[in-house]
Amino acid sequence: MASPQKRTYLRPTRDAAELMGKLIRLARRERKMTEEDLAGRAGISRRTLQKIERGDLKCEVGLVFEVANLVGVKLFGDEDSANLSRHIGRVDDKLALLPKRVRRVVKVDDEF
Numbered sequence: 001m002a003s004p005q006k007r008t009y010l011r012p013t014r015d016a017a018e019l020m021g022k023l024i025r026l027a028r029r030e031r032k033m034t035e036e037d038l039a040g041r042a043g044i045s046r047r048t049l050q051k052i053e054r055g056d057l058k059c060e061v062g063l064v065f066e067v068a069n070l071v072g073v074k075l076f077g078d079e080d081s082a083n084l085s086r087h088i089g090r091v092d093d094k095l096a097l098l099p100k101r102v103r104r105v106v107k108v109d110d111e112f
Contacts, residue, residue, distance in 0.1 A: 009057055018055035020064060025053040027071035042067050
């Protein structure tokens with residue numbers, strides 16, 4: 001079996017993960033929470049929390065969102081459940097207007 005290749009990420013992706021991790025760490029410290037406290041509330045190990053705070057891109061996005069919410073980091077600007085629901089509705093409306101599938105454009109060479 002071939003060994004898996006190391007996944008590479010674009011710079012903006014790495015920067016966004018690093019920023020999210022630092023925002024989580026800042027919010028945790030401002031709330032005077034220990035790593036153990038936050039990890040326990042999130043139901044994860046302290047090691048996983050440390051990876052999230054370092055911006056490790058291999059952490060599950062759901063865990064990152066959950067930890068961010070626990071310490072009060074806003075994920076999509078001014079959020080509350082009503083705003084998120086409205087935003088989801090707007091995106092659903094836009095998706096409904098687009099084709100269900102995207103297909104490659106096949107160029108036909110019809111020059112004789």
